[in-house]
Amino acid sequence: MSHLTVRDPAHENGCAKAPETPGVDCGERLPVPQTDAGRSPEAERLVDPGRRSEQCTFDLTGASEAAGTHRGASPSEDGTDLDGTDVDGTEQGPEGAPLTTAQERYEESTPGLDPETAEPVLTYGPPNGSRVPHRPRDRPGRGCGRPGCGHPGTVLPSGWDRRSTGAAGLTEHERWTTMSSSQDVGPRTPAQPPAAPPARAARQFTSSYTALAQRVREAGLLDRRRGYYWRRIAAAVLTLVALAALVQVVGDSWWQLLLAPLVALTLSQVAFLGHDAAHQQIFTSPRWNAVASRGLASLLAGLSHGWWTGKHNVHHAAPNQIGRDTDIDSKLLAFHPGAVEGKGRAHRWFLTHQGYWLLPLLLLEGFNLHYDSASAVLRRGALKRRRLEVLLLAARWTAYATVLLLAMSPGKAAAFVGVELALFGVLLGGAFVPNHTGMPVLARGVKQDFLRRQVSSSRNVGGGWPVDFFMGGLNRQVEHHLFPSMPRPNLPLVQPLVRRHCADLGLPYTETTFAGAYAAVITHLNGVGLAGRRERSCPLAQQFRA
Template sequence: MSISHPSATSGAVPPHPAGGPDGAAPAARPAQRSISSYTALAQRVREAGLLRRRRGYYWRRICAVVLALAVLATAVQLVGDSWWVLLLAPLVATTLSQVAFLGHDAAHQQVFSSPRWNAIASRCLASLIAGLSHGWWLGKHNVHHAAPNQVGRDTDIDSKVLAFHPDALEGRGRLHRWLLTHQGFWLFPLLLLEGFNLHVDSASAVLRPGKVKRRHVDVLMLAARWAVYAGVLLLAMSPAKAVLFVVAELACFGVLLGGAFVPNHTGMPILARGRKMDFLHRQVLSSRNVGGNLLVDFFMGGLNRQVEHHLFPSMPRPHLKLVQPMVRRHCAEVGVPYTEASFAGAFAAVVAHLNAVGLAGRRRNSCPLAAQLRS
């Protein structure tokens, strides 16, 4: 269940060569220096106690979302078969997005000391409550953490609709390539469909044998979840209003989750297929932090501190803001660019990047930005 990354607790460093003929230790290679640098940072973080679990924090959050869903289900019954009931759909979507973030944290071993209990919590939160297959999401998310923004590995930069890097323009039809020239502006209406896309991908994965581990558990949980959801709605309203309620909820859910994921890596350097890079540079260079206030923290589920999360995936969410000054200072000391933008600035950078990639498809031989992105 753990995400692949260098150990933040072992403190082990690959041994250096014994020395040259004159007995002097040779200079460390750049990759070795980066590994040593990350290990030193991890040691300071561990000594500060920032890798310790925050079970009280997470139990309060879990109880809060369960209570909120119970209150919303009651409100749906009280409002009944009225068009006003659709106003509750965004609140349901907001609560379910918080459930998804908690499932993400449990999958990263942030909640409990026991991997087994983290797995149980993550599966229940994701499959049984949020309605997304835990096994399907975990497989692709592990790869994302191991190789963020790497062509051919990170499926988060693969899309049938958008092109996140110039190589993704290959094989697109003429009309599609023309539409991609302004794809940055298509991002926002497409986010309305992201909730549907996530549920379709999740269901497709669990229905294919061998695609998802413990798929039978996910199938049972997803079926139970949708049965209860449909039952709550149909007890209160007509089938037509129930369908509209689900459509509105999924649209809001897609905007909330997509809005939390998109600015974290889109527009950051793309690693070429097969390219090797040490852990510290790979995680920091490919990630963007999103600054802001408590509302940004809430709606992005703590993922706005993406640099810190990628460096320390098992760190509890409330500790990310505490470790941020240490990480920023360390990156400045070792010369690794650290990127942070405002909420509006992050999305402006995303739109600019997507449009630049789309335009690169029309001017691949003359656009300097396209050449820079390809490199």
């Protein structure tokens, strides 16, 4: 916990992410200080290649849990995904490795915390509550040479200073004293392992994910595919240039509306590329990925990179969880029965048929996305590089309007934009809707390990290359959520490995056809509306239903 009193971005991310394992929502409890790495040259050198979002361990035995906890969207909300899979330590391991990992202590972080923050940590600790690290002056002892300490001393690998830090981030001496209890009577020995926590099964899945991630990395499936992306980006840009020229050729004619769907299709592909860049899939450098994402999403597609990255990172961290995933928080639709509460009679009637209204409503999604994007950029707040985003969006819409108005009247131009935005919403929204809608929804505050959370909440959509193209690769949602930074063309390659891994664990792996996915979505949405209506009925009858 340590209230993130660290100076470099890598340790800030690590310290901020670790409390999520015992159930602390760091975003609400503790600040992420966002240290300026430019003030620390040794830290700045590691930022450009993206090392601030990586976590390594010297443990060669696979006992470290760092890889499992250091996983998911970065707490810094900088568009990067934390990478804790580098657990082999072959190049980092010191002479004499592997080292022995210290006993994990689930209660070590509780001293000094407020009761609400300490409660989930204590839940995972031994039944007698928190232990306080002993002070060397409390007990006489011998071993490490420090006055009053009972630490017996340990033989470390050659070449290692006794002050080197261990797996818990403490010096070898401090690790001993922290593991020893000040309440003990008699000779000092390392504390016994705590009672098995309720989260044993979750930790099993965490370790299993670590093993899967290691196999994926060894297979080279996380390596960048720059050639693929450069071809896609070049094709999209050249297509937009060709369409702009064709608009000028057609002139002031209603036939222009036939070009609007082609523009919408091309811009949807540009948005998917911006999504991939935001997930660090294109380049190894986070800086260049951010540049690419802003150029593709903000400048070409007209959707703010900062706005999209912020909301999308939250979605990846907590997919389908009430109170966290804003994708299931809609003012119009209800994605879970609890969302029906407080609605008026006409709205509740609409919700009982909302599944049938989904496709028509997607025609408005393009307008909604651009409105939310512009609102976030124009609103003063914590959006990074807000002025740059404003300039990019203004340049984009100015260029778009200029191309149209040079060729047609304002009325036809407005109709062109209307058709393009309607189809853009169908293409983009239609690619996202079947991925999670109708899959299990987590209640507010529920904690689940990364592997089960991502797999159980995601649905894959099969259908060959047409589905791959129109859904921008997001039809392999399970694999994308497990490995957000994996380049899109590698998702089909990792799919058999993930499917087999889930089968070995008995973890349900959901995949269906495009039609089957939408049938499930419509059925689920209508069922939510009906369930919400039933929940407002007689409490006694509701007890019998339960």
